[in-house]
Every structure is written in structure tokens, then in C-alpha cells.
Amino acid sequence: xxxxxxxxSPLFVIQAGDRLLTTQADGKTQQFxxxxxxxxxxxxxxxxxxxxxxxxxxxxxxxxxxxxxxxLDTRIRVPTDGSDPWAMQLxxxxxxxxxxxxxxxxRIKEKLTRISQGELLSSGLTIVIAGWKRKRDKWKRVxxxxxxxxxxxxxxxxxxxxxxxGIKGNCGIDMVGSGCRxxxxxxxxxxxxxxxxxxxxxxxxxxxxxxxxVRDAMVATIKFASTIExxxxxxxxxxxxxxxxxxxxxxxxxxxxSDMPHPAVIETPTKIVxxxxxxxxxWVLFPDIVKAPAYLVGTEHTQGRFTILRSNGSPSQAGxxxxxxxxxxxxx
Numbered sequence: 571x572x573x574x575x576x577x578x579s580p581l582f583v584i585q586a587g588d589r590l591l592t593t594q595a596d597g598k599t600q601q602f603x604x605x606x607x608x609x610x611x612x613x614x615x616x617x618x619x620x621x622x623x624x625x626x627x628x629x630x631x632x633x634x635x636x637x638x639x640x641x642l643d644t645r646i647r648v649p650t651d652g653s654d655p656w657a658m659q660l661x662x663x664x665x666x667x668x669x670x671x672x673x674x675x676x677r678i679k680e681k682l683t684r685i686s687q688g689e690l691l692s693s694g695l696t697i698v699i700a701g702w703k704r705k706r707d708k709w710k711r712v713x714x715x716x717x718x719x720x721x722x723x724x725x726x727x728x729x730x731x732x733x734x735x736g737i738k739g740n741c742g743i744d745m746v747g748s749g750c751r752x753x754x755x756x757x758x759x760x761x762x763x764x765x766x767x768x769x770x771x772x773x774x775x776x777x778x779x780x781x782x783x784v785r786d787a788m789v790a791t792i793k794f795a796s797t798i799e800x801x802x803x804x805x806x807x808x809x810x811x812x813x814x815x816x817x818x819x820x821x822x823x824x825x826x827x828s829d830m831p832h833p834a835v836i837e838t839p840t841k842i843v844x845x846x847x848x849x850x851x852x853w854v855l856f857p858d859i860v861k862a863p864a865y866l867v868g869t870e871h872t873q874g875r876f877t878i879l880r881s882n883g884s885p886s887q888a889g890x891x892x893x894x895x896x897x898x899x900x901x902x
Contacts, residue, residue: 572590573754573792573795573799574586574622574698575587575758575788575792577742577743578711578741578744579737579739579813581771584809584810585700586789586808587622588749588792588796588804589606590802590804590805607850609635609809610622610852610854611879612642612643612855612856613857614671614674614703616703617670617709617712618811618874619699619700620809621697624698626689626690626695629685630689634695635853639853639860643860645666645860646860668875671712675716678716679725682716683724683725694717696718697716698746699716700811701811709814714728715731715746717746730744730746735766736766737768748799749792749802753798754791758787761787765783765784785808789808793806805827809823809824810823820878822877823879824879828849831846831847832848832865833845834848835895848865848866848883849865850865850866851864856872856877866893867884867892868891868893869882870892
């Protein structure tokens with residue numbers, strides 16, 4: 571299981587989640603993969619979305635995030651030998667008409683409904699989608715939770731959605747996963763109230779600080795949840811989509827807040843490059859480029875049709891200023 575927190579403010583959208591996969595053996599919770607990915611960023615024809623899941627970690631033998639990516643982008647080349655897709659896929663992607671925002675939601679609902687009950691025997695699956703959708707030259711924030719329990723063939727009603735007052739209006743907040751407990755919600759509420767003691771956002775720097783404070787509160791909440799729930803990890807990935815009124819284009823950022831070193835190695839024909847601690851990214855599904863989850867040192871900018879994504883890795887280290895390598899995935 572996991573903990574996914576999503577905040578859809580009139581000013582921004584942020585989604586945060588841990589990266590831990592666990593299994594049950596002899597009645598005990600055991601770590602299966604502490605570096606799994608649960609997030610995707612998708613540029614639709616009329617919007618930009620962040621997508622995360624909790625529940626069933628594998629679908630038809632594949633990591634669930636990989637399965638979701640394949641449902642949304644048929645060009646993805648996942649090797650048939652069980653190895654991992656390259657960190658970046660450019661050549662030979664070909665043309666593909668991007669889904670519109672509502673089309674992404676529709677496709678995920680359809681695919682989730684068609685899954686056999688046997689695929690969901692161990693647990694159900696919840697997918698949370700949030701972002702900005704353009705309609706009649708105006709941008710509208712969207713937050714939707716799609717769930718299917720292991721005991722039903724139909725989609726379930728949302729369970730994690732609440733509203734809380736924020737700056738410039740109410741914020742939709744969704745919290746799902748095994749880490750969603752009363753203590754966790756109380757922790758987040760305390761953080762949220764402390765942030766909103768401020769009266770307003772007089773300038774751009776105040777806006778950026780507000781976004782950072784909310785993101786930090788979400789990360790702190792997940793790290794707190796990891797101390798009381800063994801199925802929640804302390805390594806946290808966040809995706810932030812800034813409000814359109816603050817940029818001339820849609821601007822996104824991802825961050826990685828690690829609780830442990832993430833060493834990585836790239837072998838080339840001439841040398842071996844290694845780093846002691848890399849950041850970790852999720853899926854990026856843009857019209858002209860696909861990126862699989864990767865270790866990252868430095869920053870990486872990805873240009874969509876109307877979106878700029880800045881992926882923030884770990885700082886430069888040992889003379890390495892930029893490093894990108896596919897994250898090895900554990901498979902069912």
C-alpha cells in the first residue's frame with residue numbers, strides 16, 4: 571500500500587507519494603521494493619495531469635505505473651525480456667494523437683473496469699488524477715479519484731476527498747492509501763492551519779514560498795505516516811503543476827525527498843560513472859518524448875507542446891553534474 575496526498579488549489583496542483591512496495595509473508599509486512607515509482611505526468615491535448623496510484627502494485631505481471639503508462643501511450647517500448655525501458659525514449663516514437671484530459675479519465679476508468687477480479691485478489695486499486703484542463707481559453711483545475719475494490723467488478727465511490735479553506739478559495743484535498751489514518755490526517759491539518767495563518771500573497775516570491783510550504787507539509791505528512799504504518803515509505807516524490815496565471819506557459823516541477831541514499835551507476839564503453847545518491851523521477855508522457863522512471867543528478871528540462879517540466883535530481887557530486895539512468899524495477 572502507500573500514502574498519496576493530492577492538493578488542488580486555485581493556485582496550484584501538487585501530488586505527493588511514497589515509493590515503497592511491501593508484501594505479506596507469514597502474517598508480517600515485509601519490504602519488497604523501496605524504490606518503486608507511483609507517479610506519471612501526462613500532457614493531454616488540452617491540459618496537463620499528474621497521476622498516482624495506491625493498492626495493487628502489479629497488473630498482469632508489470633509494475634502498475636508501467637501498466638498505466640502503456641494504457642495512455644501505445645508507443646512505449648517495454649522490453650519483452652522483462653528488463654526495464656530506457657530512461658528516455660525519443661527515436662522511433664512516431665506520431666500519436668494525445669488524449670484530451672477527459673479522455674485520459676475515460677480510458678483509465680474503462681481499463682480499470684475491464685480488469686479481471688483475479689488481478690485484484692490481494693488488494694484493490696485507486697488512481698488519483700489531478701491537473702489543469704483548458705476549456706474555452708480558460709484553465710480549470712481537476713481532481714478525481716478512481717477506485718476499484720477487490721470484491722467488486724464496478725468502480726467505487728471516492729473515499730479520500732475533502733475540502734479545506736486556502737488562499738484564493740477552497741482547496742480540494744485527496745488522501746488515500748494505507749497511511750491515511752486519523753493520526754495522519756490530524757498531522758496534515760496542523761501543518762495546513764499553520765501555513766494558512768498568512769493573509770495573502772503580495773508578490774510572486776510569496777506565491778512560490780506558499781507552494782513550497784504546502785509541498786513541504788505534504789512530504790512531512792508522508793514521512794510521519796511512515797513512522798506509524800509499515801506499508802508507507804519515507805522516500806517521497808512530488809509533482810507540482812503551477813497555476814497558469816503565474817506563467818506564460820504551463821510549468822511543472824518534480825522533487826524527490828529521500829530518507830536514504832540512492833546510489834546509481836552508468837556503464838559506457840569507455841568508463842563507469844557512479845554517484846552515491848541520486849534523485850528519482852517518475853514517468854513523463856509528452857507528445858514527442860517519453861521518459862521512464864530514472865535516477866537523476868542535476869536538473870532535467872522536458873518541453874511539451876505547451877508545458878515545461880523541470881525535474882529536480884540530487885545536487886552535483888564528485889564531479890558529476892548531470893546523470894540520468896533507468897531505475898531497475900522489481901517485477902512480480
